[in-house]
Amino acid sequence: MTEELRLFLEDSDEQLGFMEASLVNMQEEGVNEEDIGALFRAMHTIKGTAGMFGFDDVVAFAHIAENLLSDVRSNKVPLTAEMLGLFLLCKDHTETLIDTAVDQKPVSSELRKANDDLVAQLLAFTPEGSKPHSQAAESSVTKMGEISPVQSRTTLWHISVGLKPDFFNTGMDVLSLVSFLDGLGTVTRKAIVIDDIPLLENYNPIEAYIGFELQLDTQSDYAAIEEVFEFVEDDIELQILKVTDKEKLLSWIDGLESKQNKVKFLISNGFFDKTDFVTAQESNQVVIPIKNEEKIKNSSFGEDESKVASKKEPHKSFSLRVDSSKIDQLINQMSEMVIANAKIAQRADKLDDTELSESTTIMSEMLEEVRSSVMNIRMVQVGDSFAKFRRIVGDVAKKLGKEIDFIIKGGETELDKMVVEKISDPIMHMLRNSVDHGIEMPQERKAAGKLESGTVTLSAYPDAGTIVIKIVDDGKGLDKERILAKAIANGTIPSNHNLTDKEIFNLIFAAGLSTADQVSDISGRGVGMDVVKRNIEELRGTVEIDSRKGEGSTFTIRLPLTLAIIDGFLIQSGDTKYIIPLEMIQECIELSPAYKKQMKGNHFINLRDSILPLLDIRTYFDESESKSQRENVVVIRYGEYKMGLQVDELYGEFQTVIKPLGEVFRNVPGISGGTVLGSGEIALIFDIPKLMEYKIKNS
Amino acid sequence: MNTVDYEKLTIYEVESFHKILLQWCGEAQKVLSLDFGRVQKIDIAAIQLLLSAQKTCHKKSSELILENVSSNVRETLRLAGCEMLFKGLK
Numbered sequence: 048m049t050e051e052l053r054l055f056l057e058d059s060d061e062q063l064g065f066m067e068a069s070l071v072n073m074q075e076e077g078v079n080e081e082d083i084g085a086l087f088r089a090m091h092t093i094k095g096t097a098g099m100f101g102f103d104d105v106v107a108f109a110h111i112a113e114n115l116l117s118d119v120r121s122n123k124v125p126l127t128a129e130m131l132g133l134f135l136l137c138k139d140h141t142e143t144l145i146d147t148a149v150d151q152k153p154v155s156s157e158l159r160k161a162n163d164d165l166v167a168q169l170l171a172f173t174p175e176g177s178k179p180h181s182q183a184a185e186s187s188v189t190k191m192g193e194i195s196p197v198q199s200r201t202t203l204w205h206i207s208v209g210l211k212p213d214f215f216n217t218g219m220d221v222l223s224l225v226s227f228l229d230g231l232g233t234v235t236r237k238a239i240v241i242d243d244i245p246l247l248e249n250y251n252p253i254e255a256y257i258g259f260e261l262q263l264d265t266q267s268d269y270a271a272i273e274e275v276f277e278f279v280e281d282d283i284e285l286q287i288l289k290v291t292d293k294e295k296l297l298s299w300i301d302g303l304e305s306k307q308n309k310v311k312f313l314i315s316n317g318f319f320d321k322t323d324f325v326t327a328q329e330s331n332q333v334v335i336p337i338k339n340e341e342k343i344k345n346s347s348f349g350e351d352e353s354k355v356a357s358k359k360e361p362h363k364s365f366s367l368r369v370d371s372s373k374i375d376q377l378i379n380q381m382s383e384m385v386i387a388n389a390k391i392a393q394r395a396d397k398l399d400d401t402e403l404s405e406s407t408t409i410m411s412e413m414l415e416e417v418r419s420s421v422m423n424i425r426m427v428q429v430g431d432s433f434a435k436f437r438r439i440v441g442d443v444a445k446k447l448g449k450e451i452d453f454i455i456k457g458g459e460t461e462l463d464k465m466v467v468e469k470i471s472d473p474i475m476h477m478l479r480n481s482v483d484h485g486i487e488m489p490q491e492r493k494a495a496g497k498l499e500s501g502t503v504t505l506s507a508y509p510d511a512g513t514i515v516i517k518i519v520d521d522g523k524g525l526d527k528e529r530i531l532a533k534a535i536a537n538g539t540i541p542s543n544h545n546l547t548d549k550e551i552f553n554l555i556f557a558a559g560l561s562t563a564d565q566v567s568d569i570s571g572r573g574v575g576m577d578v579v580k581r582n583i584e585e586l587r588g589t590v591e592i593d594s595r596k597g598e599g600s601t602f603t604i605r606l607p608l609t610l611a612i613i614d615g616f617l618i619q620s621g622d623t624k625y626i627i628p629l630e631m632i633q634e635c636i637e638l639s640p641a642y643k644k645q646m647k648g649n650h651f652i653n654l655r656d657s658i659l660p661l662l663d664i665r666t667y668f669d670e671s672e673s674k675s676q677r678e679n680v681v682v683i684r685y686g687e688y689k690m691g692l693q694v695d696e697l698y699g700e701f702q703t704v705i706k707p708l709g710e711v712f713r714n715v716p717g718i719s720g721g722t723v724l725g726s727g728e729i730a731l732i733f734d735i736p737k738l739m740e741y742k743i744k745n746s
Numbered sequence: 747m748n749t750v751d752y753e754k755l756t757i758y759e760v761e762s763f764h765k766i767l768l769q770w771c772g773e774a775q776k777v778l779s780l781d782f783g784r785v786q787k788i789d790i791a792a793i794q795l796l797l798s799a800q801k802t803c804h805k806k807s808s809e810l811i812l813e814n815v816s817s818n819v820r821e822t823l824r825l826a827g828c829e830m831l832f833k834g835l836k
Contacts, residue, residue, distance in 0.1 A: 248802070
């Protein structure tokens with residue numbers, strides 16, 4: 048199986064998972080908009096990606112289901128318990144259709160009947176006006192290939208054949224054996240193992256280097272399969288096992304020289320799942336020793352995908368798979384230690400005990416080191432995750448007949464694994480949009496005096512304690528007028544609006560706003576951008592758009608480096624202590640009487656000849672009067688914006704363990720979390736982007 | 747384009763074809779395209795050799811493309827599970 052197909056399978060597995068989760072949730076908790084949205088998006092995504100691979104029967108079926116879901120979403124059709132059941136069946140059916148298409152199996156008569164039944168049921172719920180007019184949709188499966196007879200009680204076998212070096216001397220044709228297997232049943236998966244083939248310079252033409260991994264669905268038993276290889280048994284390494292026989296699988300892998308490569312190969316080609324290589328006792332622990340990249344990359348002969356990865360040194364060491372909850376636990380325990388140590392330090396200060404003070408300083412340095420090591424476990428290079436976008440951009444471009452140079456920069460930038468995973472979907476959506484709506488057709492570009500092939504750049508780099516991910520295209524740019532017209536028609540904004548360019552661009556993040564003229568497989572349903580923004584905000588990140596007509600658009604995503612501990616700066620305003628993320632602080636200045644005089648009641652000061660807007664924290668959070676003699680301004684920078692926070696006391700650096708706030712305080716604007724100080728007091732952590740947003744809106 | 751001048755490409759031909767490929771790979775710039783129009787039969791030993799040629803091309807950032815592949819050869823490549831590994835087979 049190709050890398051692309053494997054990614055498609057992974058993605059559709061995930062989408063099917065979302066579908067099931069939201070359906071089951073609605074069955075238990077009742078129908079709700081959020082789950083309906085999730086269901087629709089999952090079906091939509093599957094349709095889109097299946098379309099790229101030309102899996103017409105999946106697309107046709109998903110299209111019908113998606114149509115009905117679209118009506119459900121716009122409240123044209125109420126979602127009943129009966130329909131929930133039907134959609135669950137649809138989910139299972141989609142899964143089967145995908146498997147059949149990926150394995151290039153013929154569609155069985157059973158499957159065809161199931162498809163027709165489900166389509167009929169879906170259409171029965173669909174209101175007349177929105178029924179798809181294509182007949183093809185209904186009969187697409189019916190038309191497909193021959194019908195295989197329904198087999199009774201077959202077993203799925205895994206067969207591994209490795210040719211020994213002098214296999215060719217036997218005169219046997221290994222391919223005829225493979226085709227003979229096909230006669231015993233259905234070969235559902237097949238992959239050639241090419242890792243050991245040397246380069247031409249070191250190649251001996253009469254030596255065999257390859258092997259095969261096969262999956263066979265058959266009524267025949269072990270002996271019958273073994274018999275196929277009877278004449279070559281001395282010249283091959285043969286392994287036959289039931290796919291469900293985990294024990295045998297593990298003992299086979301265990302006996303191999305290059306187990307890591309084999310495990311990776313089997314997983315990446317879809318023969319087994321990661322979990323199949325876990326023994327019962329270790330199920331929660333360290334699992335597969337996997338060697339990094341190189342081998343698997345070789346075997347798939349990916350075109351450009353190794354370019355990003357090739358920049359970094361291949362790791363020679365082994366990787367471990369560790370349950371992420373264990374790392375979370377470790378981080379939590381670390382956090383408690385940091386707090387306990389702060390407490391000791393405070394006590395030492397109070398007692399004026401220099402020796403104890405010194406020890407706590409050493410301790411906190413060590414804690415800092417351990418903390419950064421632990422945090423590092425979670426960090427991965429974004430390049431690996433970015434590489435898969437090549438396929439998506441390439442496929443979308445091909446499908447639309449556009450020419451696109453896709454450039455990835457900064458693949459070695461490191462980011463929290465969880466953040467990388469969660470940001471992947473939003474980036475995919477934005478890239479698709481850039482290719483679909485941003486880049487023009489080659490002839491249009493030529494007419495506009497641009498190069499025929501468009502450029503889409505995906506880059507990542509660290510900046511002031513955040514990671515910036517940018518998607519830049521040199522397409523036609525966002526059409527302000529169209530966005531406005533659509534938003535007004537939609538009722539998102541009133542017609543007498545007074546919006547800046549940036550605010551207009553931001554409208555594309557509003558739910559249900561798509562300016563695409565045609566609804567296509569790729570985009571144009573108005574799903575995505577609202578979800579993109581929500582996903583990014585869930586990660587405490589922000590997204591910004593900049594665009595010039597005719598020149599292109601830039602999407603800038605800014606994400607926090609980590610999610611658990613930050614270096615903070617402790618301040619006080621009124622009676623409350625607050626934490627400001629240290630990386631965002633540029634400087635602290637005293638709000639001297641001279642400045643105050645300058646302000647004349649306004650909320651900005653002249654800082655070295657540039658205007659600095661101020662936000663008075665005491666007023667913002669309605670704090671009591673200050674007891675402090677002097678007032679201070681903490682100058683912070685986030686992205687291209689600068690702002691001063693007017694506060695009372697400055698205490699200095701403080702290692703801050705982010706603790707989530709309870710339900711009641713979760714949605715307080717401007718506060719992202721809390722932390723416990725050494726004294727047991729609580730300090731609140733500022734949500735700087737939100738404070739900035741507030742200031743910009745109100746100034 | 748380099749013409750593969752064999753009707754059959756099997757274990758009997760791979761030794762001489764190996765030498766030819768070594769030369770072609772050495773000369774190839776960005777792309778090494780092989781005209782397979784004449785080849786009617788291929789076996790696993792030849793497929794393995796082609797895979798090695800592909801690896802070699804890949805190493806020097808060039809690309810191996812098979813052109814005019816006959817249906818017989820195509821079917822053999824499919825049977826070996828590697829039709830997706832070669833460029834030019836659509």
